[in-house]
Amino acid sequence: MKREILGVVLAGMLAAGAPAMLGGQQEAAAPEVSEVTVPEGSEFKLQLHTTINSKTSKAGDRVLATLLDPVAVEDRDVLQKGLRVDGHIGEVKPAGRRSKGGYLTVSFDTVELPSGEKLALMGSLTEVFSSEGGGDPSVGPEGELKGGGASRKEQLAILGASAAAGAAGGIGPGIAVVAGGAVAAYIIPRGKQATLKAGSLVGMRLDSDLIITLPAAK
Numbered sequence: 001m002k003r004e005i006l007g008v009v010l011a012g013m014l015a016a017g018a019p020a021m022l023g024g025q026q027e028a029a030a031p032e033v034s035e036v037t038v039p040e041g042s043e044f045k046l047q048l049h050t051t052i053n054s055k056t057s058k059a060g061d062r063v064l065a066t067l068l069d070p071v072a073v074e075d076r077d078v079l080q081k082g083l084r085v086d087g088h089i090g091e092v093k094p095a096g097r098r099s100k101g102g103y104l105t106v107s108f109d110t111v112e113l114p115s116g117e118k119l120a121l122m123g124s125l126t127e128v129f130s131s132e133g134g135g136d137p138s139v140g141p142e143g144e145l146k147g148g149g150a151s152r153k154e155q156l157a158i159l160g161a162s163a164a165a166g167a168a169g170g171i172g173p174g175i176a177v178v179a180g181g182a183v184a185a186y187i188i189p190r191g192k193q194a195t196l197k198a199g200s201l202v203g204m205r206l207d208s209d210l211i212i213t214l215p216a217a218k
Contacts, residue, residue, distance in 0.1 A: 033213050033215055033216055035211055035212070036211070036214055037073070037209050037211050038073060038209065038211075038212065039206070039209055040207065041205060042071065042210075043204065044067060044068075045067075045068040046068060046085055046108075046203070046204050047065060047068055047200070047202075048065050048198055048200045049064040050062070051196070052194075052196050053194070053195040054093060054094050055095070055102065055195075057104055058089065059091065059092055060088055065086070067080070067084075067085055067111075079111065079212070083111055083113065085110070085111050086109060086112075087108035087123070088107055088109060089105070089106060090104070091105045092104040092105075094193065095147055095192055101146055101147035101191035102194045103145060103147065103194045104145050105125070105143060105144045106124075106143070107123070108121065108123035108124070113212075121210045123204045123206050123207060124143035124207055125139050125203070125204060126143065126202075126205045127202065127203040128201075129200075130201045131197070132198065132200045137195065146194050147192035
């Protein structure tokens with residue numbers, strides 16, 4: 001009888017311990033992960049896949065780009081080449097007269113990992129490495145893309161036309177006149193739009209730390 005009771009007690013103890021043992025096995029099987037920080041100020045090189053233009057783009061328009069080079073932290077690639085980096089258009093101002101070039105701002109806000117997970121980031125435009133389709137846009141100190149003003153050649157052409165119109169009593173391109181045909185002023189043509197076509201290569205700077213969860217390095 002005592003043996004039967006002892007057997008029942010042992011069986012109960014084993015049954016009670018089984019979940020704990022299974023839980024321990026499950027914990028042991030869980031993959032180890034680590035957090036890696038890509039520090040603020042890190043710079044990436046991107047290829048644009050969206051054309052942006054200060055005349056046609058609107059605030060809030062999405063901008064698509066891909067990472068051209070892998071990003072490494074402590075000799076480990078944490079972001080692979082070709083990952084999708086998205087952003088959006090911020091402030092936009094078209095080019096105006098008197099040689100005022102257009103400008104717009106681009107903020108990058110997400111990077112998509114190979115798993116499909118999207119991580120939020122804060123990034124701004126730093127430079128233009130190459131511009132598809134010509135043009136020579138520049139990036140200002142606040143990360144704004146700026147179109148140029150009228151070139152010196154264009155301005156000299158207007159000045160020459162103004163002088164010729166004054167001498168001949170006619171009206172040259174872009175020339176304002178008053179009664180009697182006298183030349184009163186000349187109008188510098190519109191500045192250039194800030195534009196980058198799809199395929200252009202640009203730089204992006206992280207404006208805050210980017211924390212990525214990865215499998216622990218072995």
